[in-house]
Amino acid sequence: MSGRLACVALAATLLAAPLAAQQAPPDLSGAWAPYRGGRGADPKFAAPPATPILLKGTYKTSWDERRAAEDAATKRGEPLATPAVDCIPYGMPRMMSVALYPLEIIQRPTQVTMVTEAFSEVRRVFMNQPQMPIDEVPPGYYGHSVGRWEGDTLVVDTVGIKTTIPAYQMIPHSDQMRITERIRLVASDYLHDQITIEDPIALEKPLTYTLAYRRMPNYKMVEFVCENNREYVDSNGAVRLRLGQ
């Protein structure tokens, strides 16, 4: 009986694989707004909860210390500076969801380009190419991303993110971090990006979280040039505001 079941399963897989390969991928092109749930939101389309963050050794200590200092400073009303205060872009993976700022996806068979409204960040996902060895990718804000379609899911593999760029929830990471995204439509106007961060040096276990987005039909992306940054970091590391006249 089990042998027969296995045969049926195998036959189904063999049939399904070419079908999936033939299917045209869904078109994700357009502007997408972060969808955070909350009042009036449909829980069906909200992101599922994240897995726990399990950092190793000194990575854990430095993150715990940073969070404690951040909480204390915020209570004092003197928030600690992040690179964003100096108008330094977020980089991967935090750029994928910033407050209410939309994300634009431009999909071509050979390249998927993602442009964020906050800081006008740009990522390029090269389709159907082998990934480079991590140690050969010049470390940067967006690293080197390759993508492929698995049925209706765009799978993106990213390596080469600078260690100075904090990752999800501001966690520190090593130069061996790998980000795998599984991006798919959960309904015609709702998109999920399931992000898995693997880092054998910094993380005890890979962590996975999901970002949800809602389609913004006909939205025209707005420019964002950081020309009037009045915030600055004082000698105590707190954020201050330059007043006008």
Added chain:
Amino acid sequence: MRRQLALWGVLGVLALCGAARLQAHHSFAMFDTTNRITLTGTVTQFQWTNPHAYIELDVPDGANPPKHWTVELGSTSILQQGGWKFTDVKPKQTITVVISPLRSGQPAGLLFRITLADGRVLSNGPGPAGGQP
């Protein structure tokens, strides 16, 4: 029904926890968001810029010159999502703003709600503008 309410409760708590670590250009903790003050004055400048827009405002307080206030708004992207236009505020107009002041006591604050010279009311981005200060 009860189970559904519990689910909404859990989602609400998750949303709040998420909101606490929601990333933006900066933390708004330098402003005392539990406190709101209302100012009516004359616009000296409106800067439609990023990462934030600013209104510079002279507020009469009996002294000469009047006291000057700086009002921080969201980014132009967030304001546009809330129905703002770059022409909504102009120098020499009289406007009323409800702001959360800086904790440092300096004369500046984060916009909560504005009554424009033409009487329209806008908030600092998407969301209802009718809440009480």
